[in-house]
Each structure stands twice: as structure tokens, then as C-alpha cells.
Amino acid sequence: xxxxxxxxxxxxxxxxxxxxxxxxxxxxxxxxxxxxxxxxxxxxxxxxxxxxxxxxxxxxxxxxxxxxxxxxxxxxxxxxxxxxxxxxxxxxxxxxxxxxxxxxxxxxxxxxxxxxxxxxxxxxxxxxxxxxxxxxxxxxxxxxxxxxxxxxxxxxxxxxxxxxxxxxxxxxxxxxxxxxxxxxxxxxxxxxxxxxxxxxxxxxxxxxxxxxxxxxxxxxxxxxxxxxxxxxxxxxxxxxxxxxxxxxxxxxxxxxxxxxxx
Numbered sequence: 001x002x003x004x005x006x007x008x009x010x011x012x013x014x015x016x017x018x019x020x021x022x023x024x025x026x027x028x029x030x031x032x033x034x035x036x037x038x039x040x041x042x043x044x045x046x047x048x049x050x051x052x053x054x055x056x057x058x059x060x061x062x063x064x065x066x067x068x069x070x071x072x073x074x075x076x077x078x079x080x081x082x083x084x085x086x087x088x089x090x091x092x093x094x095x096x097x098x099x100x101x102x103x104x105x106x107x108x109x110x111x112x113x114x115x116x117x118x119x120x121x122x123x124x125x126x127x128x129x130x131x132x133x134x135x136x137x138x139x140x141x142x143x144x145x146x147x148x149x150x151x152x153x154x155x156x157x158x159x160x161x162x163x164x165x166x167x168x169x170x171x172x173x174x175x176x177x178x179x180x181x182x183x184x185x186x187x188x189x190x191x192x193x194x195x196x197x198x199x200x201x202x203x204x205x206x207x208x209x210x211x212x213x214x215x216x217x218x219x220x221x222x223x224x225x226x227x228x229x230x231x232x233x234x235x236x237x238x239x240x241x242x243x244x245x246x247x248x249x250x251x252x253x254x255x256x257x258x259x260x261x262x
Contacts, residue, residue: 003110003241005166009175010116011052013194015126020092021052024082032075036063044197051177053117080119087125094130097214097234104237111164113141115156120144140164148179157187172244181206190244208247211235
């Protein structure tokens, strides 16, 4: 069984966005006259639960704002503005580990797509900086500013599958947030979580397997030196195809995947 479609997320997927989201969130709190500030651990927890772009939604009530009130809307707007500035300044870099996966997938005839809840202008800025004139050549579909909580049968992954003409059974979503992973599963895709700050597959709702930043889980970067990191095995297209095929045949495989690829 071969993978026909890979759908990538942008936040802590194709791009290293963690520092930019944390910085823009804390500056937004300050600019909106709020004393609240995120630690990296608090941000990571909110990003996993809500998605990096919408992580602020997880704290608005905690800091005394109404989720539907104008203050919360202003806070999110300011955060998105600051993040967009960083994107346009080239301060957000693509993850080099994805380059070989993209190239190998395309060589094998696999189609690629993007699903992100980032605003369209910000997603475009990131993708154009990374891929330039090859953007439309590389990606069969790009869905931005999406709502991963959309109704059954009409979430972003359903839309991408219809646009590309792909079978969900032969498709994979690579994402870092719970809302996106759950939406992909609801559409029938096999899901790979790439969130680095968690302890394993059981910590990520909606994930069929877990490879932080596409690094084989047995080679966690937390306790390795810079020299050792260069030797870390990345998940290739062939490995990804094998993982997805094995898990489709035997769902219990997902639980043993980290050991299998250590």
C-alpha cells in the first residue's frame, strides 16, 4: 500500500514557529495592557490543546476576558499581527528535515497539501519564502485560515481530499495540535504527531503515531549534544509509508511504532 497524499501542518510542522508564537503572544498581552505572560511550558500546553495559532483562546477566561468579547478579539488580532510581522521579516524558518520527505514523496508520485489555521496572508508569506515559485508545483492544495472543528463531513481535510481526489485510506496528516489531528482522523486519514514537547504517543489525542519533528522517537533530541543531533534518523517517505501501511493492517502497531523506529 502506497501513500497517495500527505497533508502538512505549518505550525511546528513545516516551519519552526514555537518561538515566534510565544514571543508574539507575550507582546500581545503587554500591548493589550495585560500583566499575564506565558512560560514556554504554558504556551506548549495551550498550543497542543488549541493549536499554536489559536493558543491564546485557552487563556482568555483565565485572565478575566470573555471568549466572545471585544477584548479577547483584540488580543487575538494583535497576536496575529505581531506573528505576521515576524513571518514577513523572515524570522520563521522552515524545518530542514522535511525537505527530503517532500522530495521523496513527489518522486514517488505522492501529492502534497497544506492545512493550517493561520491567516491566509501569513501562511502565504511563510510558504512563498520557503518555496518561492515552486509553491503551486509542489502542493496540490493549500487550505489556510481553516476551522479544524468544522462539522462532520466538512472539515478542512474533507475539503482537501475532495479537491485532490485522494482516498483517505491512502492519505496521511502530519500535525502538531490536537484539533488538527482529530479533524484528520474524522476525515479518515492516518495521523502522525510531530509535537516535540510531549512524552509520547499516549499524550496526543488524535495521533496514530508520534515522531517529534519527524525524528524517530527512540532518538529524542532532549538529551543529545549538537553533534549527536546531526546523526538523528529522520522519518523518510519509505518509512512513513511502511508505518502507515502496517498501522492500517494492524492498528495495534501504532503503539509499538516508537520502538520499531528507534
